[in-house]
Amino acid sequence: MARDPDRTREKLLHAAVAEFAAHGEAGARIDRIAEHAGVNKRMIYAYFGNKEALFAAVLEHSLGQLVETVPLTTDDLPGYAGHLFDYLIDHPERHRLALWRVLEGSRSTEAEERSTAEKLSALRDARAHDSGLDAASLLVFIMALVRAWPSTYDRMTRPSFADAAAQRAAVVEAVRRLTAT
Incomplete structure (x- = not known):
């Protein structure tokens, strides 16, 4: 063979x-x-x-799949947050990998650093008129809001559709308010 x-x-x-x-x-x-x-x-x-x-x-492969599936949309950050929330609900192992990396103090990969730099650059360009939040703070806040619930889920204890939908709606609304100018 x-x-x-x-x-x-x-x-x-x-x-x-x-x-x-x-x-x-x-x-x-x-x-x-x-x-x-x-x-x-x-x-x-x-x-x-x-x-x-x-x-x-594994982290690089995981990030590549995430970025390909959920690209940053600077003109619709609430929508981006919603899509990212959905992805993490559907792929809880991806979120767990990221949590383990942080918990164990593993270094970020080159792909993570490149992806973050690209997102920050895109946010700076798209929101140059906004003097409220700098791009790094905005990205951290969006990621924190999105990741708040999916980390508690796994295949055995997935929330009901109504619970997940309500949580997703809350994330999207929070990002909408955070980015309102």
């Missing part, structure tokens, strides 16, 4: 997302990742180098 490096890498990333989301970088085990991926654990080291590099690759 021919080897498919891209498929192997994808299987490892998929298994690593689940493992890191459940246990964080410190608690994750290479053996479990390899077992869930159905791949020899030596392949993790061949493709990623070590567990820290695999965690960074």
